[in-house]
Amino acid sequence: MATSEEASATAAAEVPPQSQPHKLERKWTFWFDNISKPKQGAAWGSSMRKVYTFDTVEEFWCLYEQIFKPSRLPMNADFHLFKTGIEPKWEDPECANGGKWSVTSNRKANLDTMWLETMMALIGEQFDEADEICGVVASVRQRQDKLALWTKTAANEAAQMGIGKKWKEILDVTDRITYSFHDDSRRDRSVKSRYSV
Ligand code: MGP
Numbered sequence: 001m002a003t004s005e006e007a008s009a010t011a012a013a014e015v016p017p018q019s020q021p022h023k024l025e026r027k028w029t030f031w032f033d034n035i036s037k038p039k040q041g042a043a044w045g046s047s048m049r050k051v052y053t054f055d056t057v058e059e060f061w062c063l064y065e066q067i068f069k070p071s072r073l074p075m076n077a078d079f080h081l082f083k084t085g086i087e088p089k090w091e092d093p094e095c096a097n098g099g100k101w102s103v104t105s106n107r108k109a110n111l112d113t114m115w116l117e118t119m120m121a122l123i124g125e126q127f128d129e130a131d132e133i134c135g136v137v138a139s140v141r142q143r144q145d146k147l148a149l150w151t152k153t154a155a156n157e158a159a160q161m162g163i164g165k166k167w168k169e170i171l172d173v174t175d176r177i178t179y180s181f182h183d184d185s186r187r188d189r190s191v192k193s194r195y196s197v
Contacts, residue, residue, distance in 0.1 A: 027084035082135030099154035
C-alpha cells in the first residue's frame with residue numbers, strides 16, 4: 001500500500017506541467033498607502049497597509065490585473081512591492097542604511113508600464129545585485145507621478161550604480177536618474193541626491 005507521501009508525489013506527477021503554478025525565487029508583498037486624507041496628527045506611515053503576499057507568477061499577474069495598476073490610484077496614494085519581511089519604511093532595519101533611485105513620469109499609462117517592467121525585473125531576479133534590493137514604490141502626485149527603487153546599502157556606490165544602470169535599461173529611460181540616501185532625507189527634506197546615472 002502506498003504511503004501518503006508516495007500518493008501525493010504520484011498525484012503531483014500526474015498534473016500536466018502547464019497547470020502547475022510557477023514558483024518565484026522568493027516571496028513578495030504588495031502594500032498600499034492612501035495619504036490623500038491624512039488624519040490630523042497621524043504619524044507618517046500610519047495609513048500604510050500590507051495587502052497581499054505571493055510567490056507565484058500566476059498570483060502576480062492576477063494581482064496586477066485586478067488591483068495593482070497605479071493608474072487606478074487616487075491622488076497622493078502609493079503602491080509598494082517589497083520583499084516579504086521588509087517594510088517600506090526608513091525605520092525597517094533592511095532599509096535604514098539604504099536609499100532610493102527615482103524616476104518621474106508625466107503620463108499615467110507610462111507609470112503603469114514602468115511599474116510593471118520594474119516588478120517583472122524584481123520578481124524575475126534580473127538585477128545582478130538582487131540581494132541589495134528592498135522593493136519599489138509607485139506614487140501618484142499632483143506635480144508628477146514617480147517610481148522609487150529602494151536599496152539596502154546606500155554607501156555601496158558600485159552596487160547602486162549597477163542597479164541604476166540596469167533599471168534605466170529596463171525602463172528604456174535616457175534622462176539621468178538620481179539616487180538619494182534615506183539618511184539624508186530623514187535629516188533634511190531639500191537634500192540633494194548623491195549618485196546619478
Ligand atoms: P518622501 O515621500 O520620501 O519625499 O517623503 P517626496 O517624494 O519628496 O514627498 P511626497 O510628498 O511626494 O511623497 C516625504 C516626507 O514623508 C518625508 O519628509 C518624511 O516626513 C515622510 N516620510 C517619507 N518616508 C519614506 C518616510 C519613512 O520611511 N519614515 C518616516 N518616518 N517618514 C517618512
